[in-house]
Amino acid sequence: MPRQQQPATRSARRRSYDQFCATARSLDSVGDRWTLLIVRELLAGPRRYTDLHADLPGVSTDVLASRLKDMEQSGLVTRRRLPPPAAASVYELTERGHGLLPVLAALAEWGAPALAERRPTDAVRAHWFALPLLRALDGLTHEGVVEVHLDEGEFHVHVGGAMAGAGGGAGGRGSAMAGAAVYGDGPAAHADARIALDAEVCLALGQGELTLAEAVEDGRIEVSGDGPLAAELRGE
Amino acid sequence: MPRQQQPATRSARRRSYDQFCATARSLDSVGDRWTLLIVRELLAGPRRYTDLHADLPGVSTDVLASRLKDMEQSGLVTRRRLPPPAAASVYELTERGHGLLPVLAALAEWGAPALAERRPTDAVRAHWFALPLLRALDGLTHEGVVEVHLDEGEFHVHVGGAMAGAGGGAGGRGSAMAGAAVYGDGPAAHADARIALDAEVCLALGQGELTLAEAVEDGRIEVSGDGPLAAELRGE
DNA sequence: CGGCATCCGTGACGATACTG
DNA sequence: CAGTATCGTCACGGATGCCG
Numbered sequence: 001m002p003r004q005q006q007p008a009t010r011s012a013r014r015r016s017y018d019q020f021c022a023t024a025r026s027l028d029s030v031g032d033r034w035t036l037l038i039v040r041e042l043l044a045g046p047r048r049y050t051d052l053h054a055d056l057p058g059v060s061t062d063v064l065a066s067r068l069k070d071m072e073q074s075g076l077v078t079r080r081r082l083p084p085p086a087a088a089s090v091y092e093l094t095e096r097g098h099g100l101l102p103v104l105a106a107l108a109e110w111g112a113p114a115l116a117e118r119r120p121t122d123a124v125r126a127h128w129f130a131l132p133l134l135r136a137l138d139g140l141t142h143e144g145v146v147e148v149h150l151d152e153g154e155f156h157v158h159v160g161g162a163m164a165g166a167g168g169g170a171g172g173r174g175s176a177m178a179g180a181a182v183y184g185d186g187p188a189a190h191a192d193a194r195i196a197l198d199a200e201v202c203l204a205l206g207q208g209e210l211t212l213a214e215a216v217e218d219g220r221i222e223v224s225g226d227g228p229l230a231a232e233l234r235g236e
Numbered sequence: 237m238p239r240q241q242q243p244a245t246r247s248a249r250r251r252s253y254d255q256f257c258a259t260a261r262s263l264d265s266v267g268d269r270w271t272l273l274i275v276r277e278l279l280a281g282p283r284r285y286t287d288l289h290a291d292l293p294g295v296s297t298d299v300l301a302s303r304l305k306d307m308e309q310s311g312l313v314t315r316r317r318l319p320p321p322a323a324a325s326v327y328e329l330t331e332r333g334h335g336l337l338p339v340l341a342a343l344a345e346w347g348a349p350a351l352a353e354r355r356p357t358d359a360v361r362a363h364w365f366a367l368p369l370l371r372a373l374d375g376l377t378h379e380g381v382v383e384v385h386l387d388e389g390e391f392h393v394h395v396g397g398a399m400a401g402a403g404g405g406a407g408g409r410g411s412a413m414a415g416a417a418v419y420g421d422g423p424a425a426h427a428d429a430r431i432a433l434d435a436e437v438c439l440a441l442g443q444g445e446l447t448l449a450e451a452v453e454d455g456r457i458e459v460s461g462d463g464p465l466a467a468e469l470r471g472e
Numbered sequence: 473c474g475g476c477a478t479c480c481g482t483g484a485c486g487a488t489a490c491t492g
Numbered sequence: 493c494a495g496t497a498t499c500g501t502c503a504c505g506g507a508t509g510c511c512g
Contacts, residue, residue, distance in 0.1 A: 015483090015504090017294060020358035022368055022442075023276055023340055026347030031269065033485075040259055049494050058254060060486045065495055088493070103342040104259055110335055111262030122256035132258055206258075251485095251503095269504075285475055296505045301476055323512095324474065477510075484503075491496075 029074055030100065034059050034067055036107070039093065039100050042077060044127045044155065045184040046092035057123045071097070101182065108132050112207045126153030129199060130183040132206025133157065139212075144192030144229040150199055156188035160229070193230035196222040265310055266336065270295050270303055272343070275329065275336050278313060280363040280391065280421040282328035293359045307333070337418065344368050348443045362389030365435060366419040368442025369393065375448075380428030380465040386435055392424035396465070429466035432458040 017024040030036050034056065041047055041055055053064055068091055071077045076097035081089045108131045129150060134157065137146065143160035201220045204210040213235050215221045223233045253260040266272050270292065277283055277291055289300055304327055307313045312333035317325045344367045365386060370393065373382065379396035437456045440446040449471050451457045459469045 017273065018355070018357045018359060019273075019293070019364070020351065020354055020360045021276075021364040022344040022347040022351055022439075023364075024273060024347075025350035026343040027272060029347070029350070031272075033267065036263060036267075037253065037255075037260060040257075053494090058486080060488090061495065062497085063485065066484095099346055103339065103346055106339040106342045107262040108258040110339055111258040111260075111265070114261035114265070115256065115258055118256055119254070121254045123254060124256045128255070128257040128259075203258075286473085289475095294505075296507090297476065298478085299504065473512100475510105475512090478508085480505105480507090482504085482506105485501085487498105487500090489496105489498080492494090 026103075029076070030103075032067065032070075034063060035071065036100070036104065038064075038067055038071065039076070039097060040104055040128070040131070042091060042093045042097065043101060043104065043183070044130065046080070046090040048088050048090050052091070055125055076100075104131055105134065109135070109206070112203060115203055124152050124199075126150050127155040127183070127185040129202045129206075130155050130157055133202055134182065134206075135208070136205035136212055140229070140232055142192075142227075142229040142232050144227065145188045145190060146229065146233070147188045147191035147194045148202075149194065149196040150202065152199060154187055155183060155185050156191060157183040191225070192227045193223060193225035193233055195224075195233060262339075265312070266339075268303065268306075270299060271307065272336070272340065274300075274303055274307065275312070275333060276340055276364070276367070278327060278329045278333065279337060279340065280366065280419060282316070282326040284324050284326050288327070291361055312336075340367055341370065345371070345442070348439060351439055360388050360435075362386050363391040363419070363421040365438045365442075366391050366393055369438055370418065370442075371444070372441035372448055376465070376468055378428075378463075378465040378468050380463065381424045381426060382465065382469070383424045383427035383430045384438075385430065385432040386438065388435060390423055391419060391421050392427060393419040427461070428463045429459060429461035429469055431460075431469060 016028045019025075030039070037056060038052065041052055047055075049064070049068070052068075053059065053061065056064065068077065068079075072079055072091075075094055077091050078094055079089055079091055112132060126148075129152075130148070133148065137157060137159045140159045143158075145156050145158055147156045148154060197215070197220060201210065201215055205212065205215060210220075212221070212233070216223060216233065216235055221233075223230055225233075252264045255261075266275070273292060274288065277288055283291075285300070285304070288304075289295065289297065292300065304313065304315075308315055308327075311330055313327050314330055315325055315327055348368060362384075365388075366384070369384065373393060373395045376395045381392050381394055383392045384390060433451070433456060437446065437451055441448065441451060446456075448457070448469070452459060452469065452471055457469075459466055461469075
């Protein structure tokens with residue numbers, strides 16, 4: 001029945017904290033449930049609606065659609081229609097949306113201790129380990145793409161490119177990070193080096209409990225590749 | 237239809253994302269509405285229930301009580317009963333809770349551009365400006381307490397103490413920050429220097445649009461005090 | 473008076489069904 | 493494949509009441 005709903009109040013009503021505070025303003029934008037996890041997904045590259053829904057188990061279809069609409073309106077994501085061959089559209093982060101990487105990194109570092117326990121109900125995706133790993137790969141001097149192989153799957157990380165880990169205090173204040181992806185899901189188109197490790201080692205690296213050099217020496221990381229980046233990873 | 241009716245799980249029911257991901261785990265803890273803003277308040281020092289309720293306009297009494305209970309249970313805050321003279325109890329952050337400072341700082345930096353507009357419905361508290369200001373004061377070499385005077389009120393910041401801004405990439409990975417407060421609401425017990433500025437300048441400093449030296453030279457910051465810290469602030 | 477607990481209306485959320 | 497429609501449930505916001 002055409003019950004006359006308020007026509008304009010569709011999604012216009014966004015609940016705000018109404019505080020003149022930078023943190024509160026951020027939470028007005030990204031404080032809703034699922035929003036930051038959608039950003040986490042899109043940090044790994046452009047994704048289709050169905051991909052997002054598959055990698056965010058538990059989110060309902062309408063909430064996902066609503067979030068994407070809100071995020072598009074607030075300038076966090078853009079929706080791009082792919083050329084005819086693939087009649088689909090993908091969502092990708094804007095530069096503004098990509099600027100949330102330091103927030104996600106800080107959350108990931110703080111939440112890392114909670115990963116000590118792996119509950120049977122937990123979903124897992126390989127690229128979720130990319131963010132913690134970024135800090136461990138941050139000190140590399142050579143630039144290139146590292147392909148990471150875990151038991152859970154693979155992803156690739158672009159390292160050495162000016163500011164990788166970001167958020168830092170010392171370096172230049174993040175101006176133009178561009179929309180450039182720092183990491184991506186799946187294998188790399190062209191990898192300068194390949195590493196294989198398990199999730200546990202990956203997390204230990206991210207927390208700083210283990211250094212890259214130690215892990216390589218112990219054989220807990222297997223490095224392959226013959227470029228300068230691979231050599232640096234081997235500690236040569 | 238299989239109903240998953242949880243019987244009598246009164247307040248134990250906490251909604252989890254059920255993902256083996258550090259970011260998702262963090263959001264399981266602090267992703268609920270108001271939680272991070274309560275942390276923001278407590279970063280300025282121990283607070284009573286009524287103080288929290290006063291500085292978080294819009295939060296309902298039961299939600300505040302519920303959050304505090306949850307946060308106490310998850311080890312973010314502790315409740316301490318004050319000695320007889322003041323028959324009250326205060327909430328304060330644990331070390332774990334204090335570790336959220338980098339998260340708040342990242343959110344504050346990302347959300348700073350949204351403060352360009354100051355809406356008439358916005359509440360304001362002076363100590364909300366402390367977090368953005370931390371980054372601007374981060375490079376100081378002398379240690380001490382800076383008392384900050386804004387039109388909206390005053391607060392004080394402890395600077396130069398090893399890691400002030402925190403979260404950084406270069407420096408030591410944050411181990412023991414102790415429960416030590418980095419800043420606090422109201423005037424300082426003992427201030428090594430005093431600065432007076434307005435909120436706009438404070439925000440510009442936090443965003444790096446303006447350096448401390450420039451602002452002092454322009455007279456947009458008035459520095460008083462005679463110790464080495466005050467001298468450094470003056471650019472001497 | 474500070475520190476909540478209770479009640480209630482609204483809206484956000486989660487699951488499923490359905491459609492272009 | 494990419495959402496929209498519908499519905500039940502729960503969390504949230506506001507007000508009030510209780511109790512030390």
